[in-house]
Amino acid sequence: MPQRKEDAARIVPALIEAVKNKAVDVRLSAAIGLGTFGEQAKDAIPALQAAQSDRDARVREAAGVALSRIDPARFPAPAKPRGK
Numbered sequence: 001m002p003q004r005k006e007d008a009a010r011i012v013p014a015l016i017e018a019v020k021n022k023a024v025d026v027r028l029s030a031a032i033g034l035g036t037f038g039e040q041a042k043d044a045i046p047a048l049q050a051a052q053s054d055r056d057a058r059v060r061e062a063a064g065v066a067l068s069r070i071d072p073a074r075f076p077a078p079a080k081p082r083g084k
Contacts, residue, residue, distance in 0.1 A: 008040035019047045035066030
């Protein structure tokens with residue numbers, strides 16, 4: 001469900017800060033949350049690109065998915081791992 005612009009203006013900056021949090025679960029949730037805002041979260045692109053180098057694989061994956069939802073032309077959806 002698309003978020004309202006007022007919500008994005010208030011929430012996206014907080015999620016950008018949360019992507020840099022020390023706690024893995026906070027970073028993961030923030031990356032997932034940013035993806036739900038789609039192109040309204042354009043300001044999060046640099047933070048999500050940095051999160052693609054996170055030490056936790058789940059955060060890296062969530063950042064990639066979020067980027068593909070924010071700007072699909074620039075960041076194609078990550079390939080799904082095969083045969084798990």
